[in-house]
Amino acid sequence: MSHFYTDVDHFALLPAILLALFGCAVFLFDFLLGERSRRWQLALVLPGLALTGWQLARQGEIAPFTAFHGALTIDAFGLFFNWLFLLTAGLVALLSYRYLEVEQEHQGEYYGLVLMAQAGAYFLAVGTELITIFVGLETMSISFYVLAGFLRRSRRSNEAALKYLLLGAFSSGILAYGFSILYGLAGSTYFADIAAAVGARPAFDPLTVLAILTVSAGVLFKIAAAPFHMWAPDVYEGAPTAVTAYLAVGSKIASVALLLRLFLGPLGTARAAWEPLLLVAAVVSLTVGNLAALTQTNVKRLLAYSSIAHAGYLLLGVVAGNATGLRGVAIYAGAYVFMTLGAFAVLLGVHGEELGDLNGLARRQPAVAAAMVVFLVSLAGLPPTAGFVGKYYVFLALIEAGRYVLALVGAVYVAVALFYYFRVVRCMFLEPAAEGVARVGLSAGVRVALGVTGVLTLGAGVYPEPLLQWAVRAVLK
Amino acid sequence: MPWLTALLALPLVGFVVLLAIPGRATGAVRLWANAVLLGGLALAAPLWTAFDRSAGGYQFVERMPWIPSLGAQYLVGIDGISLLLVLLTALLGPVAAxxxxxxxxxxxxxxYAMLLLLQFGMLGLFLSLDILLFFVFFELVLVPMYFLIGIWGGERRLYAAMKFFLYTVAGSVVLLVGIVALYWQGGQQLGRATFELTELLRAQLPVETQRWLFWAFFLGFAIKVPMVPFHTWLPDAHTEAPTAGSVLLAGVLLKMGTYGFVRLSLPLFPDAAREAAPVLAVLSIAAILYGALICLAQQDWKRLVAYSSVSHMGFCTLGLAAMNANGLAGSVLQQVNHGISTSLLFLLVGYVYERRHTRQIADFGGLAMVMPRFAFVFAVAVFSSAGLPLLNGFIGEFTILQGAFVVNRAWAAAAVGGIVLGAAYLLWLYQRTMLGDLRNEANRELPDLTAREWATVLPLLGLAVAIGVYPQPWFAVLERPVLELAGRLGR
Amino acid sequence: MHYVAVSLGLLLIGTAGLLLRRNIVIILMSIELILNAVNLNLVAFSRHHGNAAGQVFAIFVIAVAVAEAAVGLGILLALFRNRETVQVDEVDLLKW
Amino acid sequence: MTLEAFFFYAFATLALGGAALAVTRPSAVHAAIALMVSLLGVAGLYLLLTAEFLFVAQIILYIGGILLLFLFVIMLVNLDAGRGLRQFHRRWPVGAAVTAVAGVVLAVLWSRVQLPPAQRMPETGNVELVADTLLQDYLVPFEVVSLLLLVAVVGSVLLARKRA
Known part of the structure; x- marks a missing residue:
């Protein structure tokens, strides 16, 4: 191989290549075989993910390295997030199987797009160069725009896709504007050069501040943090439920990875300039997300607002600015994957999204209802669940940093959040079922997804040590 | 033998097995749950004899690594204080079932699944010597109790369940921040991060830090007790809960708050606690008097009993505020006493409600004629609750008053007023329900206590009398831990 | 520096169009304006720094713009088949 | 006034004026034409910046590709039917205020910016330079962008095609 593309480069790129290959294979099979292929698509997606996992595992065996002159950095941080993406994509694929049939939009492109989105996300976690990150982000985003509009017959799906695209493209534009300033600042798009250039400038240098303002606007939009959150409730509500699950989890944690890479990497030395911004965004997100969620009657919308609040907690971990905080962000991200996917799996299992659809669920499907309680308790952050461990670390980090007031604010919102999460519990357990609601059988995919997320959510709460050990290694130096 | 772990694991195992029993086999479910809880009592009872009263520190300690990265362990053990509360829990569990x-x-x-889960959480809380573990159990009891009230409660159960839940959670999140801060500050002091209680007790926290932490912990525990002005969740929750829920709520859950003070707040932050003692005392006296006065105005039998808890828990916190050996010992014993007498009262209200489906005091009167045995038991319960001599309530309240008197006579005087009021509303309740003529014809055919009901009240009756007549063994268990604590507090 | 001013102007005009207009096609055009602002910045900085990285970045931005426009118009067509409007706030099944 | 300055102002006027027209015209067709003017202005600026490759790319891809796509869709869905309708959001003052604040903040910051010292471009031709940079330093995004375009093609076909 040439010096443009070495073995190391290839090794670094391999997971993305596999994802892209299997994605293309799905497109191709669907195109060639049409209807007949549809039953087998899952059989193509899961091995693709398994092979990707194998490559990730191989990458994890060796010391961190960079490839393509520093455009990609394969380190524990990137691998941690990629494992989360892998888990997310796998569970979403399982969840989608029956759902698409029910919605009569069972098309092969779907699974291809799921894999392509993951391939884009791969570069958000390991990319350390602006163009790579930008193109990766757009690959992921465009896949999500299409997925959000996948139910072509449904106006709600159309509109969700449209809103997501308009605002998403806008935010990408702002982010790209920020990137252009970073390039102007350093004359290079590689993180190492930018970090050196930013470090050489004085604190609150106008050019750095400009870059930070625009970059944070773009990134906050992507993680659905206030005040750039307004798209999330509409898109979450309108998109097909399986896609919402992917969007809420995959897109959010990929953007969190992007945020950490950018703000702790090239912008790390300008901490004084961006920390107040993120702090305000965190507190506003907590407030807006939690208060707006109080009055929602659509569970998808409720989860959208709660995910805005979760973005606030994640930002608090970054704001704390110590190793514990970053560990907390990683743990929180992991917990967020388990519990949010679980909650959406329940919604898919009961084929409903309004609070009323859950009435009497405890009678119809006690196991599903019990699992939902675990997810909701975890989302709220009570022990013994994964969500508690994440919040615990965030609070600990804030206290270590001496920010007691922030810790207290975060804690008080836990109580607020419990109120709306337990409205869901109340519907499932305390309200009688509406007349004529039949017990819906769960597809095998939903069963597996519920089992995996339930065990992980509860397991990581009762015995969090493995998750903690894993997350410790994933902290960006 | 890992005695405490076995005791703790039993309800959890019972819970898991119960899930496997088909829901339609209600007989099997009932039998199994009762058997498990009785088994728990059988496991707990020998602790009473095996416990070494002359030894200091914690006994039956078991430790296992849990979250090494955080310095949290699975660490259980008991001293005299937790022994009494564990025994109380082990007894009230099967009674409620x-x-x-x-x-x-x-x-x-x-x-029954919720009941078993609740029992697991309650026992775990009293057994844990690791603060994170303590917090996990503190929160764990909320969910089953929410369901107990919300599903099997009275008419306003949804409201009551949510109110109970949100109040306690609001307190406990602040407690959590306090725990995290203690962990961090203590870790700085000790040079290693740990949640182990005995380790953290060695940290010398500056008074300023102690103050912040004390009030953070205070909020969590005061809501749980509940102290005035955080008590407003209690009447709703107690009144709407099913009998078993009320028994466990009043009998055990409230003690989690006072136990939190004794186990954590006072020993960990002695300087701040001493400063806060007058505030605690004033709030306690307010609770005693306010609770009693409200009781005088109640029309609802069960609500009256609920409000009486506010008043009686005021005595427990007053004993804590005294912070001397008498006050602390009296407080712990009074926690047990309150668990016995209030549980009795709730059981009896529940039995009447099962027969008549009303709780209005005005609907009753002269029940002593149709239900003489019931009336006898109720009389003992009322006397015990009102603190009449030769019954348990007297011993507890008297010891607390002794403790409070040494510190501040005004406190003791005000509390005596509360005892008088307590006797007044309880005896008046008794007179209105049991004595006089049988005014309401619907009450004429009420059956007296059944054998099963006797089985639930007899152990409590026996204990009420036993403690009242011969309190010495109970104080003997408490002596060492209480003296140690009073020493830490410098009193 | 002058180029940067033009770029800022394009950015602001694009933002204003996006926030104020109701016509979805014009909103998509506003996004193109924003991306052009980015590109102008990139090319100006590329000249300033004497390397071609900025121009390369600009090529990628154009590719992204093409992709976004294609998907955006695709969604628009799907929406138009379901209901005949292109005004943003008539897209109101979900609260805007 | 030098010739270069003259061209700069001319192209800048085209770019900004076209942009301003594009976002204010009620008719989508007019807006598209105004957008073309703006894009041409930007292309001219590229030429002044000696970015010949981008100048060509701008004309072919943007003006030849994207704009055509816009016009095509405008015709297809008969967009101009909406001409008589209200053209601005009801809550337009909010949007205007946000834009104004952002504009002031950004302009003030830009006015204080100090760029690092300028470097000279290498003497090689622009197209070679761009190609070299693209294929040497930016191989990854080059590969990824093909994925991006694939997704866009599949997605837009999927969304826009008629239902079976």
């Missing part, structure tokens, strides 16, 4: 035998006809399996 047995009392629900007929009362719960709907969703039986879920009910």
């Amino acid at each position: 047995l009392a629900s035998w007929n009362a719960i006809a709907e969703r039986v399996k879920e009910f």
Whole structure:
């Protein structure tokens, strides 16, 4: 191989290549075989993910390295997030199987797009160069725009896709504007050069501040943090439920990875300039997300607002600015994957999204209802669940940093959040079922997804040590 | 033998096995749950004799690594204080289960599952010597109790369940921040991060830090007790809960708050606690008097009993505020006493409600004529609750008053007023329900206590008398831990 | 520096169009304006720094713009088949 | 006034004026034409910046590709039917205020910016330079962008095609 593309480069790129290959294979099979292929698509997606996992595992065996002159950095941080993406994509694929049939939009492109989105996300976690990150982000985003509009017959799906695209493209534009300033600042798009250039400038240098303002606007939009959150409730509500699950989890944690890479990497030395911004965004997100969620009657919308609040907690971990905080962000991200996917799996299992659809669920499907309680308790952050461990670390980090007031604010919102999460519990357990609601059988995919997320959510709460050990290694130096 | 772990694991194992029993086999479910809880009592009872009263520190300690990265362990053990509360829990668990035998006809399996989970959480809280573990159990009891009230409660159950839940959670999140801060500050002091209680007790926290932490912990525990002005969740929750829920709520859950003070707040932050003692005392006296006065105005039998808890828990916190050996010992014993007498009262209200489906005091009167045995038991319960000599309540309240008197005579005087008021509303309740003529014809055919009901009240009656007549063994268990604590507090 | 001013102007005009207009096609055009602002910045900085990285970045931005426009118009067509409007706030099944 | 300055102002006027027209015209067709003017202005600026490759790319891809796509869709869905309708959001003052604040903040910051010292471009031709940079330093995004375009093609076909 040439010096443009070495073995190391290839090794670094391999997971993305596999994802892209299997994605293309799905497109191709669907195109060639049409209807007949549809039953087998899952059989193509899961091995693709398994092979990707194998490559990730191989990458994890060796010391961190960079490839393509520093455009990609394969380190524990990137691998941690990629494992989360892998888990997310796998569970979403399982969840989608029956759902698409029910919605009569069972098309092969779907699974291809799921894999392509993951391939884009791969570069958000390991990319350390602006163009790579930008193109990766757009690959992921465009896949999500299409997925959000996948139910072509449904106006709600159309509109969700449209809103997501308009605002998403806008935010990408702002982010790209920020990137252009970073390039102007350093004359290079590689993180190492930018970090050196930013470090050489004085604190609150106008050019750095400009870059930070625009970059944070773009990134906050992507993680659905206030005040750039307004798209999330509409898109979450309108998109097909399986896609919402992917969007809420995959897109959010990929953007969190992007945020950490950018703000702790090239912008790390300008901490004084961006920390107040993120702090305000965190507190506003907590407030807006939690208060707006109080009055929602659509569970998808409720989860959208709660995910805005979760973005606030994640930002608090970054704001704390110590190793514990970053560990907390990683743990929180992991917990967020388990519990949010679980909650959406329940919604898919009961084929409903309004609070009323859950009435009497405890009678119809006690196991599903019990699992939902675990997810909701975890989302709220009570022990013994994964969500508690994440919040615990965030609070600990804030206290270590001496920010007691922030810790207290975060804690008080836990109580607020419990109120709306337990409205869901109340519907499932305390309200009688509406007349004529039949017990819906769960597809095998939903069963597996519920089992995996339930065990992980509860397991990581009762015995969090493995998750903690894993997350410790994933902290960006 | 890992005695405490076995005791703790039993309800959890019982819970898991119960899930495997088909929900339609209600008989099997009932039998199993009662057997498990009785088994727990059988496991706990020998602790009373095996406990070494002359040894200091914690006994039956078991430790296992849990979250090494955080310095949290699975660490259980008991001293005299937790011994009494563990025994109380182990006793009230089966009592509550047995009392629900007929009362719960709907969703039986879920009910007993929640009961077992609750028992697990309650025992775990009193056993844990690791603060994170303590907090996990502190929160764990909330969910089953929410369901107990919300599913099997009275008419306003949804409201009451949510109110209970949100109040306690609001307190406990602040407690959590306090725990995290203590962990961090203590870790700085000790040079290593740990949640182990005995380790953290060695940290010398500056008074300023102690103050912040004390009030953070205070909020969590004061809501749980509940102290005035955080008590407003209690009447709703107690009144709407099913009998078993009320028994466990009043009998055990409230003690989590006072136990939190004794186990954590006072020993960990002695300087701040001493400063805060007058505030605690004033709030306690307010609770004693306010609770009693409200009781005088109650029309609802069960609500009256609920409000009496506010008043009686005021005595427990007053004993804590005294912070001397008498006050502390009296407080712990009074926690047990309150667990016994209030549980009795709730059981009896529940039995009447099962027969008549009303709780209005005005609907009753002269029940002593149709239900003489019931009236006898009720009399003992009322006397015990009112603190009449030769019964348990007297011993507890008297010791607390002794403790409070040494510190501040005004406190003791005000509390005596509370005892008088307590006697007044309880005896008046007794007179209105049991004595006089049988005014309401619907009450004429009421059956007296059944054998099963006797089985639930007899152990409590026996204990009430036993403690009242011969309190020495109970104080003997408490002596060492209480003296140690009073020493830490410098009193 | 002058180029940067033009770029800022394009950015602001694009933002204003996006926030104020109701016509979806014009909103998509506003996004193109924003991306052009980015590109102008990139090319100006590329000249300033004497390397071609900025121009390369600009090529990628154009590719992204093409992709976004294609998907955006695709969604628009799907929406138009379901209901005949292109005004943003008539897209109101979900609260805007 | 030098010739270069003259061209700069001319192209800048085209770019900004076209942009301003594009976002204010009620008719989508007019807006598209105004957008073309703006894009041409930007292309001219590229030429002044000696970015010949981008100048060509701008004309072919943007003006030849994207704009055509816009016009095509405008015709297809008969967009101009909406001409008589209200053209601005009801809550337009909010949007205007946000834009104004952002504009002031950004302009003030830009006015204080100090760029690092300028470097000279290498003497090689622009197209070679761009190609070299693209294929040497930016191989990854080059590969990824093909994925991006694939997704866009599949997605837009999927969304826009008629239902079976």
